[in-house]
Amino acid sequence: MTTELWTIGDFARESGLTPTALRLYDDLGLLRPVEVDASSGYRRYAPEQLAQARLVATLRLVGMPLARIEEVLGASPAAAARLVRAYWLQVERDTASRRDIVSALVDQLESEEPPMTTSTDTLRAEIGTSHRTGSRAAQQDALIARPGLVAVADGFGERADLASAVLAAFASGGLDDAVAVVASDIAASLPDAPRSGTTLTAVTVTGTTASVTHVGDGRVWLVRGREVRQVTHDHTVVAGLLESGQLTVDEARSHPHRNLLNRALVPGDAPDELEVGLEPGDRLVLTTDGIHTVVEDLPALLVSPAPAQRIADEVAKAVAAAGEPDNHTIVVVDLS
Template sequence: MTLMTIGDFARAAGLTPKALRLYDDLGLLCPAEVDPHSGYRRYAPAQLERARLVATLRILGMPLSRIKNVVNGSNAAAAREIEAYWRQIEADTATRRGIVTTLVHQLRNEAHEMTTATRTLHAEHGSSHRQGRRDAQQDALLVTTGLIAVADGFGDRDDVAAAALAAFAESGLVGAISEIAPDVSAALPELPASGTTLTAVAFTGGSAQVTHIGDGRVWLVRDGEVRQVTHDHTVVAALIEAGELTADEARAHEHRNLLNRALAPGVVADEIVLDLHEGDRLVLTTDGVHSHIDDLGRLLTLDGTPQEVADAVATAVAEAGEPDNHTIVVVDLGRAA
């Protein structure tokens, strides 16, 4: 029997070598052979089915201790265990929904009226928009004086992202949804034939209104520190934030880009208001950028013009193989003349 190296097995299973070592340590997926001198692990092709099952259960958020009961039982027992786990998840979610409703109502009643900043900051823009190794360009960007936005389309239509941004600039989120509604369905994560994400920043005086749906990102660079303003609307991102999945487990998983929100009728966007300071840098990226650069924060803090920073990021994506369309918009904010 020909055994597979840990690297080859990881790629075939949609995992990383680090995740496989974790599963070995926990007794979930032990290698078929371990070299007694080097400790190097090798796996049998027949183990791929078990590895993929473990990876899928982790995407569901199932704890590692509970996964052991699933993979070590019969198929019938495994099915019962998974059903029982999911019934508990649904019950827990319903309980948390009630807590959230009460908490939001309480906070809104106690909220103090906030003053709106009236100062105006000058914005300098730079951008990069490349097709990468995809057959078509499905990313889109919009850069105007008061509005910047990126969108990442998927499916049969290549123009859906650009159409959504044009409509958003004209008539906001309602207009963007109406523009593409004939081509999409809200039944995510069973993705429609065509659709798009949308991440936009509108500037008003000294503040910015962020509208976000999907896995584009807004970054704020202030005083040399980088903060991700938005949260990815993907299954794995939610699990990572909840501490139920490690970033390393998610990094190579075949479902790592599975959206749980995209632009569609009935979708609820994240709305965020940022108070801007002179010297701030705002950056928008599609996932073709941030999914393939490990040191993105270092690039976003580079000295230079916004265009120089955008070009540096695009070069880094190209050096990483640019497997996807990739778009970046960089905005530096300074004192108005």
Template sequence: MGLLTIGAFAKASRLSPKALRLYDELGLLTPARVDPATGYRLYDPEQLEQARLVAWLRRLGVPLARIRQIRTMDPPEAAREVRAFWARFEADIAARRDLAAFLIDHLSRKDAEMTLTANPLEIHYAALTDTGLVRETNQDTAYAGSRLLAVADGFGGGGEQASAAAIDAVKRLETNGITTGNLLNALEDAVRQAQQAVHGVAAVDPVPEEVGTTLTAMLWTGTQLALVHIGDTRAYLLRDGQLLQITHDHTAVQTMLDEGRLTKEEAASHPQRALLAKALTGATEVTPDVRLHDARPGDRYLLCSDGLFEVVPVETLREVLAADFAPEQAARELVDQANRRGGPDNVSCVVAHVDEAR
């Protein structure tokens, strides 16, 4: 079979002539020959498989620049790249799904009277932070108050000041007049103020781009806990005997795990598992994960830094939270559990119990 005209090739590849001309200009799909007299593009039938691959990738929504990379790869490598793209796409959709759920719940509860329940709830809480047995300084900050629970894990030369500044910024949520109608805006404003506070700390450090902090905070509304999360500090919920991680780690390793580039076993021992993909720093602004949790009597929440969950098994966390401990006792036991295992990092936790109001 001879060369195909652009019209015939477009029909066979299911790409429009306009798309083929664009892909030629971008170097994605160069014609086999261009007639010097007429300028007509001619294509080899053997290019059909490559053209169809480009068409399929475009239907998936793969950016043109990424398609250019994929088309140069061998099939196994290209398959891994497509898998990684789709995993990231699904993760983005999941994040939007959480935000959509938050907005739906938020908008449906704008009337404060709708949040009243027959059995009002209250929380009991405690916060504890410890330097651990190896580090010389403590760059964690933990806070628990009547409305706000928060943990931040600083890093870099000014990490201690960065985590404290972030927590101080979000503490304003406790005293500001927040209703269900302005909850989302209040959370966004608090994170923006925390970002600015961290930027101020980083600006006076010799290496400002390496200074920052994670932040995981929950705001108590009386019947719900609104969660904001950036980085790899975590929030867990113990409900009906099951311990659920309700935050998603913003780390490079977690991203590779999400994209199928690593197995769980490989991720657990990866040398860069603490490398953050998102944090509050002196550089660019970040968008936090935002979720809303309906509280139930008996719920127990744990916010903690990686100095706890990296060394204490999940089952032990569950057992401590499920035990008949007051929040202060549970927090102390969790910190002790980390230190019994060598205390290699600063360890911080906030424990909160939800009960019916007395």
């Protein structure tokens, strides 16, 4: 009996990968199609290759080098398990060694920091927002949009109001109060199994300085003229591998685990804190992942000279046109 082969499109849908990722795996020699049409070049795959495709995607996700992936694919299941275990043990040892180097470097840099001077000039802010539930049953995003403080949070788990509670605490008492809300929620859960969590991305504007507090996969964007810069770094497994060049942009965009957070707002894990100098004419934009993981041409929308509220509305329309699979929130701040 001959097994019916799947087109690359059918195989992509079944495996949760994209045709581009599958073509990449073919080029790298990690997953060859069973058949390639001599005239059209169309690739066809067998259903029994699904497990291998998913294994390749997972090994790419943990950052395993190509040569080691080839070894795992050629080994028996028991031998493959030993190879993966050995690789990860080395990663842990390498990380421990680098930790000491980083600690010494941070101490050195902090000792060289000159006294900070801040401007007393106050920039005027025009703010636009959009805050929609999308295809979710409940709204777990939250936002603050007021002069001097803008913030977004993206909650997950059982408690639908956790993100809004965290932002309210942050606005009234700062980061410690926000963390205390999460700590209280964790204490009410089973040990080591919190039922809810949230990200936090906040910008406090003082004079001409934006102070950013960030943990999770919300984003802060700075638009200056026609240039759009992502100020924050996503705290996801996929984002780290993308930055290091271990995943391609297409793999990162389509990976089955692309939304897997490796940091959220929890006691004992300090968020990223940074400062950005501002100029009249700048635009600050905050988005939850329901925006930037859906709208591929987001920078093109953000550089429009339209007013802040119109920008927020146009971005929300683009998310809706893409099916708005998640809660989505955007805050646009035009400074003058």
